[in-house]
Amino acid sequence: MTHFEYLDHYLKTHLFYSKSTIKAYRSDLRQMKNHQIEWSMKSLQRYFNELIKRYKPTTAMRRYHALMALGNELIRAKRLKVNPMKQVRPIVHQHIQQREHHPLEETIQMIRHITDPTYRLFFELISQTGLRFMEARLLSIEDIQFAKSTLLVRHGKGRRLRTVPLGEGLVSKLRTFLEGRTTGLVFQSVRGKAINEQSARDALRKQSLAKRGRPLHPHDLRVSFATYLYQTGNRKLLEIQQLLGHGSSRTTEGYIISQETKLQQVIDALSA
Structure with a gap:
């Protein structure tokens, strides 16, 4: 059984991922297979170099995190000794999200x-x-x-x-x-x-x-919860990170929506 076949079976039988996550991960695997990408650092780096040239940043970043998670599963299953995704340069998109705030x-x-x-x-x-x-x-x-x-x-x-x-x-x-x-x-x-x-x-x-x-989507509730704890509850970022189960504080930071700073309004005022 190849790595692709194993991961596809793993996703089909996974109990904890949502249907949308499973669908997206399986699509990522098919794309990887169609491009004849191997589970090696060099092959994966070339793959993501092309992705950031052809796709939106959000798509490339989502696929990066998806393959990172699948690589970790290959490690857990002892099919790989090292996850090659950890050697691939991370994709960073410096973009301020102006999402709608839901009190x-x-x-x-x-x-x-x-x-x-x-x-x-x-x-x-x-x-x-x-x-x-x-x-x-x-x-x-x-x-x-x-x-x-x-x-x-x-x-x-x-x-x-x-x-x-x-x-x-x-x-x-x-x-x-x-x-x-x-x-x-x-x-x-x-x-x-x-x-x-x-x-x-x-x-x-x-x-x-x-x-x-x-x-309103279920994820919006998590974002509102994090924002409320930070702004109204005055809780520390690390504490919110632990409550949400995030592996990184950078992820938690992305959940905090500012109610005071309306960047678009500030920028609009400059061009008035």
């Missing part, structure tokens, strides 16, 4: 109007803990420490475990929601399986369009 407190109030109780609590949990969509979707009841008001995140990226705090109100809602259940997934379908990924996303999108006139 967390307003967002939580909007979420509380979702009619389905499962999706309502699901997104309320994400907005108040900063969990990734798949981390919340695969959360087990056994991983909630009600006495300590914390939960253990087992399915984070990079196999990083972390413990995050829960607010008293959220703990109370979780107790009521579980109705005495002590095992299994917190959020599950009537068949006892994980809630449908697309249906959950659609519930958030529908509610945000109805209340705010624009769609």
Whole structure:
């Protein structure tokens, strides 16, 4: 079995990646194979040299991080001794993102109007803990420490475990929601399986369009959570990094949206 065949099978059977992530990673593998790129530093460096000439920076950067993750899997499976991606020069795009800010407190109030109780609590949990969509979707009841008001995140990226705090109100809602259940997934379908990924996303999108006139995505909740902790809660960047499960503080920095600095407005004023 070649590295490509192994990774394709790995992605098809992966439990923790979202469907969109699996689709994107498999596409990256096909592109790599079609260009006859080998898992070697020289071959991969040539590949990314061409990518940055032909594709948007976001595409090249996303593919860089995707192949880095897949290379790490080849190491874990003992198919490679060294991940050649770690020797490839990183792709850096110096660009200030001017994303729309979603005030967390307003967002939580909007979420509380979702009619389905499962999706309502699901997104309320994400907005108040900063969990990734798949981390919340695969959360087990056994991983909630009600006495300590914390939960253990087992399915984070990079196999990083972390413990995050829960607010008293959220703990109370979780107790009521579980109705005495002590095992299994917190959020599950009537068949006892994980809630449908697309249906959950659609519930958030529908509610945000109805209340705010624009769609809201699960990732926006993590960004709002990080921004709230930094600006309103005055928490240190390292603390936010640990809560979000980021491997680098640079990633966390990209989540912080400034409410005060409106760069486009400043630039527009110069050309008035």
